[in-house]
Amino acid sequence: MSVANSAVQFHLPSVDRVLRWPAIEALIAAHGRTVVLMAIRAELEACRVHAAMAGGISNAVMAEAVAQRIATFVSPSLRKVYNLTGTVLHTNLGRAPLPPEAIAAMVEAASGASNLEYDLGTGERGDRDDHIEAWLCRLTGAEAATVVNNNAAAVLILLNTLALRKEVIVSRGELVEIGGAFRLPNIMTRAGCKLHEVGTTNRTHLRDYADAVSNRTGLLMKAHTSNYRIEGFTASVDETLIADVAGAKGLPFAVDLGSGTLVDMTRFGLPHEPTPAETLEKGAHLVTFSGDKLLGGPQAGIIVGRKELIARIKKNPMKRAMRCDKMTIAALEAVLRLYADPDRLIQRLPTLRLLARPVDEIEALARRVRPAVAGWASAQGNVDVVPLDSQIGSGSLPTNLLPSFGLRITPASVKRRSGRILEEIASTFRSLPTPVIGRISNGAFLLDLRCLEAEQDFIALFAGAPAI
Ligand SMILES: *Cc1c(COP(=O)(O)O)cnc(C)c1O
Numbered sequence: 497m498s499v500a501n502s503a504v505q506f507h508l509p510s511v512d513r514v515l516r517w518p519a520i521e522a523l524i525a526a527h528g529r530t531v532v533l534m535a536i537r538a539e540l541e542a543c544r545v546h547a548a549m550a551g552g553i554s555n556a557v558m559a560e561a562v563a564q565r566i567a568t569f570v571s572p573s574l575r576k577v578y579n580l581t582g583t584v585l586h587t588n589l590g591r592a593p594l595p596p597e598a599i600a601a602m603v604e605a606a607s608g609a610s611n612l613e614y615d616l617g618t619g620e621r622g623d624r625d626d627h628i629e630a631w632l633c634r635l636t637g638a639e640a641a642t643v644v645n646n647n648a649a650a651v652l653i654l655l656n657t658l659a660l661r662k663e664v665i666v667s668r669g670e671l672v673e674i675g676g677a678f679r680l681p682n683i684m685t686r687a688g689c690k691l692h693e694v695g696t697t698n699r700t701h702l703r704d705y706a707d708a709v710s711n712r713t714g715l716l717m718k719a720h721t722s723n724y725r726i727e728g729f730t731a732s733v734d735e736t737l738i739a740d741v742a743g744a745k746g747l748p749f750a751v752d753l754g755s756g757t758l759v760d761m762t763r764f765g766l767p768h769e770p771t772p773a774e775t776l777e778k779g780a781h782l783v784t785f786s787g788d789k790l791l792g793g794p795q796a797g798i799i800v801g802r803k804e805l806i807a808r809i810k811k812n813p814m815k816r817a818m819r820c821d822k823m824t825i826a827a828l829e830a831v832l833r834l835y836a837d838p839d840r841l842i843q844r845l846p847t848l849r850l851l852a853r854p855v856d857e858i859e860a861l862a863r864r865v866r867p868a869v870a871g872w873a874s875a876q877g878n879v880d881v882v883p884l885d886s887q888i889g890s891g892s893l894p895t896n897l898l899p900s901f902g903l904r905i906t907p908a909s910v911k912r913r914s915g916r917i918l919e920e921i922a923s924t925f926r927s928l929p930t931p932v933i934g935r936i937s938n939g940a941f942l943l944d945l946r947c948l949e950a951e952q953d954f955i956a957l958f959a960g961a962p963a964i
Pocket of ligand 1: 719720721754787
């Protein structure tokens with residue numbers, strides 16, 4: 497036996513003995529035996545590695561360490577944070593915040609039985625899409641609609657349904673990658689389709705589509721290049737013309753819009769984004785878009801368009817594997833209903849409210865919360881109110897910046913303005929009881945206040961935390 501092992505045997509108590517310590521019995525009373533046992537085992541394992549070298553660990557220290565582990569076990573992993581990154585629809589921070597109407601509908605759906613797939617008129621089996629299809633048709637002018645888990649799934653099932661073992665014609669300039677994992681060419685392969693790229697990166701013409709059509713073609717497709725822009729000597733083909741080529745050959749034509757807002761964003765002073773209604777009007781047979789991007793709803797992938805094509809998608813066995821749960825259906829229905837009154841949408845839909853928030857309102861907010869943040873972080877450096885630029889996020893053009901305001905924390909001395917100091921400041925903000933997520937830019941830590949609505953809670957967060 498090695499020296500380290502004999503030291504372990506000498507110093508470490510058995511699990512049974514630890515369970516009988518008074519401090520541990522109190523933990524069992526509070527949390528139950530199972531989680532306490534998990535924590536003791538994990539702690540003894542850690543001690544086997546560390547204490548053997550350190551020459552042992554006292555009972556009191558170990559009991560405290562077990563209590564700490566339990567505290568971590570029983571606290572939720574998924575937590576509320578303040579998104580002060582300046583990216584409104586931040587994929588890593590959960591994208592669209594939902595309106596109270598949607599939250600109430602989710603709570604109701606989650607709390608008990610509902611007519612999710614039950615026709616209350618006939619008493620027969622219904623379809624979960626029925627709760628949202630009529631609204632999607634009214635809002636987009638489509639004949640039919642269906643919904644799956646997210647837009648990546650919508651594109652996958654569309655391709656698999658309409659072009660299995662066939663070619664899909666797409667412009668080279670539109671082979672998009674969104675957030676790393678979603679790459680159109682990879683989705684095509686997994687959907688069982690063969691990608692037929694046409695044109696060049698910067699220019700694709702109508703004849704490129706027309707020449708590519710053959711008896712192997714299953715679908716013509718266009719993807720909205722939402723997160724990048726090809727500039728200079730460029731050409732792309734308007735949907736109406738591709739629709740004509742597809743129509744003449746009796747082939748379907750689909751457009752992946754990505755964000756797909758249901759209202760004209762320019763009426764809120766935001767950059768124009770093509771809507772599903774416009775895209776269908778231009779002749780697209782099917783349009784896919786996300787529920788939790790500009791639409792401002794729950795994570796979902798929406799497909800709208802021709803009745804016969806939607807019917808085929810609904811019959812694909814993949815639909816069963818990609819269907820939305822009842823909470824998504826509940827939230828989506830509630831959000832779509834808000835669109836019935838576009839004039840009040842800006843007050844009622846948080847995503848839109850945040851995107852269209854007046855810059856002077858954000859500046860005034862920054863001035864009001866600055867003292868609390870400065871009081872807490874004064875040792876870290878200067879806290880100033882500064883103009884900033886927010887982004888829409890989630891694939892919307894990164895070049896379309898929204899003027900905003902926020903706080904800039906600049907490390908006290910120039911010498912300390914190294915990346916590591918800024919990382920430490922960022923980490924300190926993340927360690928607050930409700931983590932605050934900002935961004936590092938140009939030698940400072942920035943908090944963009946566009947997405948801060950709970951002002952009093954935010955101020956209290958700093959007042960309650962020990963200064964750093
Ligand atoms: C965001 C996006 C997707 C993926 O949508 P998810 O809802 O995130 O799955 C697909 N295509 C385009 C063009 C997008 O912008």
